[in-house]
Amino acid sequence: MKALLNKEFKLCLHPTVFIYLGLVLMLLIPSYPYLVSCFFVCNAIFFIFQTSRENGDAMYTAMLPVSKAQAVRARVRFVVLIQAIDLLLMAGMCAFALVAMDVEKGNAGGTDHSLSLLAFALVLFAIFNLIFLPSYYKTGYKAGSAFLKGAIGVWIWLMLVEGLMIASGAMAGNESVPAFFRFIAENIDRMPIKAQDPAKAWTVQGILFGAALLIYAVCTLLAAKISVKRYERVDVQ
Amino acid sequence: MKILEIKELRKAYPGFLLDNVSFDVEEGSIMGFIGRNGAGKTTTIKSILNLVHADGGTVLFEGQDIWANETACKKRIGLVLGEFNYYKRKKLKAITAVTKAFYEEWDEDRYQKLLRRFSLDPEKKVSELSQGMRVKFALALALSHNAKLLILDEPTSGLDPVSRDELLDIFRDIIQDGEHSILFSTHIISDLEKCADYITYIKGGRILASTDADSFKDAYRLVSGEAEQLEQYRPDMIGYRAHAFGFTGLMRREDAEAAEGLKIAPADMESIMIYTEKEDGHESAAE
Numbered sequence: 001m002k003a004l005l006n007k008e009f010k011l012c013l014h015p016t017v018f019i020y021l022g023l024v025l026m027l028l029i030p031s032y033p034y035l036v037s038c039f040f041v042c043n044a045i046f047f048i049f050q051t052s053r054e055n056g057d058a059m060y061t062a063m064l065p066v067s068k069a070q071a072v073r074a075r076v077r078f079v080v081l082i083q084a085i086d087l088l089l090m091a092g093m094c095a096f097a098l099v100a101m102d103v104e105k106g107n108a109g110g111t112d113h114s115l116s117l118l119a120f121a122l123v124l125f126a127i128f129n130l131i132f133l134p135s136y137y138k139t140g141y142k143a144g145s146a147f148l149k150g151a152i153g154v155w156i157w158l159m160l161v162e163g164l165m166i167a168s169g170a171m172a173g174n175e176s177v178p179a180f181f182r183f184i185a186e187n188i189d190r191m192p193i194k195a196q197d198p199a200k201a202w203t204v205q206g207i208l209f210g211a212a213l214l215i216y217a218v219c220t221l222l223a224a225k226i227s228v229k230r231y232e233r234v235d236v237q
Numbered sequence: 238m239k240i241l242e243i244k245e246l247r248k249a250y251p252g253f254l255l256d257n258v259s260f261d262v263e264e265g266s267i268m269g270f271i272g273r274n275g276a277g278k279t280t281t282i283k284s285i286l287n288l289v290h291a292d293g294g295t296v297l298f299e300g301q302d303i304w305a306n307e308t309a310c311k312k313r314i315g316l317v318l319g320e321f322n323y324y325k326r327k328k329l330k331a332i333t334a335v336t337k338a339f340y341e342e343w344d345e346d347r348y349q350k351l352l353r354r355f356s357l358d359p360e361k362k363v364s365e366l367s368q369g370m371r372v373k374f375a376l377a378l379a380l381s382h383n384a385k386l387l388i389l390d391e392p393t394s395g396l397d398p399v400s401r402d403e404l405l406d407i408f409r410d411i412i413q414d415g416e417h418s419i420l421f422s423t424h425i426i427s428d429l430e431k432c433a434d435y436i437t438y439i440k441g442g443r444i445l446a447s448t449d450a451d452s453f454k455d456a457y458r459l460v461s462g463e464a465e466q467l468e469q470y471r472p473d474m475i476g477y478r479a480h481a482f483g484f485t486g487l488m489r490r491e492d493a494e495a496a497e498g499l500k501i502a503p504a505d506m507e508s509i510m511i512y513t514e515k516e517d518g519h520e521s522a523a524e
Contacts, residue, residue, distance in 0.1 A: 003338040010335050011324055056323035062288045063318065064339050065311035235289040 004066060004074035011060075012052045012078070020044035021086055027093035028100055033110030033162040034090075038121045039154055041086045042128045045079050046147040053141050062236040069228045072137060076224040079133070083125045090118055094191070103191050106169055110162035115205035116188045119212035120161045126212075126219035127153045137227035140234040165189045239297075240264045240386050240418045241285070246294035248284050253442060255280050257294070260437045260447035262386070265415035267408060269433030269450070270422035271506070273514050277442040278422040279318070282390050286316060298386065312340060315384030319391050320371035321363060329366075329374060330359035340382035348381035354403070368395040376404065380411070387411065387419045393428050401425070405432045426507040436506070440513065450506075457504035458493035461485040470496055476512030487512035 020040040027034050052058070061071045094113035097103055103113060111117045132150030136143055164184065171177040172185035186196055187204040195201035241262035248255040255277045262268045272278050283289035285296050287304050296303045298310045324332055337343040352359060355373035357366075366374060372395050379387060387408075393401045409432055411417045423429060429436065429450070437447040446453055462470065463483045470486075471477070473496065477486025487508060493501050 003335075006338055007335045010331060011327060055325070059288070059318070060323040062286075063316045064336070065308050065314075066339070067307045068287070070308070233290055236283070237289075 001070065001074060001077070004061075004070060005077060007061070007064075008074060008078040011055070012048055012057060012075075014044065014047040014051050016047045017044040017082060021082070021089060024086060024089040024093050027090060027097065027113065029109075030101065031107060031109035033158065033166075034107070034113075034117055035111065035120055035124055035158045035162055037090070038086065038124045039151070039158065041083065042125075042132070042147075042150060042154055045082060045128075045132070046143060046150075048078070049075075049136055049143040049146075053143055058140055058236050068231050068234075068236075072228045072231050073224060076129075076133060076220065076227065079129065080220060083129075087118055087121060090121060094118070098191070098193075103194055106190060106194075107165075108169060109166065111165045112189050112191050114189070114191050115202075115209045119205070119209040120157075122209070122212040122216040124154055124157050126216040127157050129216075129223045130219040133223040134226040134230060137231040137234070140231060140236065238264045240299060241420065242295075242297040243281075243285060244295045244297075246281060246284055246296065247292045248280055248289060249292055250280075253277070253280075255284065255291075255442045258439070258442070258444055259294075260444055262418050262420050263435065264418055265412050266434040267412055267419045267421060267432050268435045268437060269429035270420060270437050270439065271424065271426060271429065271510060272422075272439035273424060273510070276439045278439060279390050280442075281439065282318070282388055282420075282422060285388065286311065286314070312342070312382070313385045315379030315382065315387040315389075317372070317375045317379045317387070317389045317392050319375070320368050320395060321366075321375040321378070322371065323363070325364040326362055328360060328362050329357060332363070333359065333378065336378055337381075342383040344381050344383055348377060351377040351380055355400075369397060369400060372396055373400070376407075380407070385417055387417070387421075389419065389421045391423055392421065393423055393425050401428060402431075408432055426505075426510060430506055438510070438513075445513070454504055454506060454509070456490055457509050458488050458490050459485065459502045459504045459508055460488050460493050460496065460499040461502075462499045466498060470499065474512075476515040478512075 020043055023037050023040045026032060026037040062068070094117065097113040106112050111120055128150045131153045132146050135146035135149050168181045168184035168189055171181045187201045188208065190201055192198050192201040192205055239261045243261070244259050246255060246258040258277070258281055270278055270281070280289060284291040285303065287307055298314065301310060303310045333348070337345070355370070355377060357370065357374055357377060363371065363374070372392060376392060379389070393404060396404065405428060408419055408421070412419060421429070421433070433450050435448065436450050436453040438445045438453070446456070457475070460470070460474070461483060464479070467477070467479060467484050473492040474486040474488055477484050487504060488496065493499070
């Protein structure tokens, strides 16, 4: 596995990965749906698959002393690593926003800098992995259509979440709206230390993040399992 | 001892069937795997190594099920599928650095010697190599991890005659210790004439013959005769070519020996393949 990951880094890593990871700086844009930056990371992952295909990576790897299952698992780990790096960078940006931005007013364009943002990002990656990876490994070469399907899933999630956060933020001050929206605005769509009740916000967002981590782990493991099963049937040409 | 045993290997594609392919490779020998383009040589090789998912059959390497012990078996097999056509924008040294990490028995000295012997510059990119040099690079990688079995698909295609001869020398060196073996597919039959101990002949996805090279050639005779003899011997001929003065063709040895009035000569591998592959068994110079 170590040799396979080494191969991923030395031969498969596309330069755009660094550029797209750098788009985590979008988290410093005032009033912006920050989950969009995660979509660009999905885009970077697509580029890895596409350029690997163009470079004959499937055949090169198949000739090495590894099974198809090991090759798939190594690529999935590589994807997870990139997503984990993005998540860490996002966490860093959320902390940096405290000093670099006016976070008191919150984010009118979507989710605030918060643990919730990281949780929503995790679910976004989970959706992408679950759709894109098995779809790609069904043929071992159709990266474009697999990405399109994955992107549709990502954007549906992104619009639902950011839409809900925008709506909750907008209605927060209105006593007549359902408590559900006020709960979101006060505990989820808020930097915990800036919340009215920081302890409660940390707890709620901690639970949310834990659940998201579980969803990510389950979806990615499932994606890997399906991908391995599908790729076993693929003829490497 | 058999290093590789292929039993009833099946793979169906629309319009093509690899039909119960069975043959063995003996330890310390070179097996030539011949057949025309599209006969199933590459599909067989890819199926052996699970690059192509076989529909049925078994493949044993040193007595082990190769598909159930893929990683361990592939470490002891050197594979070349024609020229090295991967990561064309990467330098050879970068690809080697990645590749050698997969093999505990990587022999750096041998690799460096092969680079020099093949005049390969590790600083060059794959895209800067000619077709023949790409084949040499693939061979250098495959020959540098002390593989017990080399499986080479068209390794001499694209090489100049001097390089081909040099390569055949390397092949002979490799098997000299009696422990290493080579399965070598090609349609450049003259290469096999020089080095193959055994021949497996595949046609239309089916094995026509798998035997030692001398027996393979000895089973056939080249015959020639007058035009008026053609009708008499046409049914006995595997293939023939008619011309203005008569005909030349290929017969099984026993049929040739029983024939009267024909000129008989030993058959070479190329003639055996050419006459066997004639679609309707014959070709007229007038056609």
